Amino acid sequence: MRSILIIQPNSTKSMTEALVPLVDSLQFQNTTYEYFTAPSGPKSINDEDDAVESVKHCLPELEKVLDKHDGFLVACYSKHPLVPILKGKAAIKNGRKAVTGIFEASVGTSLQAIHPEEKFGIVSTGKVWEGILTEAVVGFLGTKGEEGGGRFAGVETTGLNATDLHDAPAEEVRRRMKDAVKRLLRKGSVGAICLGCAGMAGMDEMVREACVEELGEEDGRRIRIVDGVVAGVAWLEGAVRSGF
Template sequence: MRSILIINPNSSNAMTEALKPLVDRLANDGTSFSYFTAPSGPASINNDADAASSVDHCLPALRPLLKSSDAFLVACYSAHPLVPTLAREPEVIRGHKPVMGILEASVIASLLLVNQGERFGIVSTGKVWEELLAAGVAEFLGSPSSARFAGVETTGLNAGELHDAPAELVQSRMKEATRRLLARGNIGAICLGCAGMAGLGELVREACVEVLGDELGARMKIVDGVQAGAVQLDATLRMGR
């Protein structure tokens, strides 16, 4: 049995619980998924400082779990420092255990899904992520600009507010950000740029249908980074055995 640990580096148990149905849809007889929530620290990672702080809160509690899992998915949509930190852990190195972040996983999936001449983009939370995620994508692709990346549009809501704010506000902000991204042109895939957007992909789909019409809107690829990461790590483990 292959085992993948999905790590929520913020301290919100509700956010971790929201990830489980997404991953359960992908389950197969050969792979088990377990979950970790930061025992303390920021309940919502809203900037680079929060991300850095979350490493200190997570790492001591994670170290005893490294031996019992074969791969690790960091479920924060950012260039999260926990990914390279875990990759340097002796147990991870000895076991050749892959570590991935959901930003990187969603970029890989999007590049495979878009057609020639199309681009992918990201819908995320607070405005600070427009620059941070664009930089993270550029670093991952090895280029400060890419003809295949359309950029980032944001809702102005943080991860916690996606589930705590009034539903009408969340719906309008998600759709507005999606419309702005579509206006950039030639969009073939949209990444949900926050683990807290679990289950909100349908709002993105509705906005795509409203802007592009039923046929084109239904064909838009909507990429959830947690699902993408779970599938990619599972495939990696299968190839390595």
């Protein structure tokens, strides 16, 4: 049996638990999935400082299980430092272990899914992520300040943090999510929307509603909605099976 560890680097266990049915729905056979929640540290990763802080709380425990798993998914939508750290440590232990983050997986999946003349965009939480994720996309694609080389439509945010997505009134979350999606679509030529937070897992329906309201039934249904957790698990499943 192959084994993949899904790492939720903040310390809110309910956010980890929300990922389980999403992963189970993929119904991949002959792979076991285990889940890790930070034992302490930030309850919600709301900026780069929180991401750096979370490493201190996660890494000592993760180092103990590197040999146990074949793949690792960092379920924080950011340029999270755990991704390169675990890639380095996994390479020392066994170069065939696969590591990715939900940010990296969703960007890669979006670019493969859409037409070359279309763009992808990201809907995320607090406004601070607009600059952080734009910079992260540029760095990931290696476009040297060209903001995605013309393939990136940008980031729109809800003004909610990760825990608010589950704790705030449902109608408020729905309204803010749909408003952010519509602002992104108005930038034009958007073919894919990435859910820019692990806390948005399972929120595809409200994103689709916004696409249909903004673009009409036919065009709204054509937009790809990319959940980073799904994209990450799917990539790791293939990478582990093939030995990439």
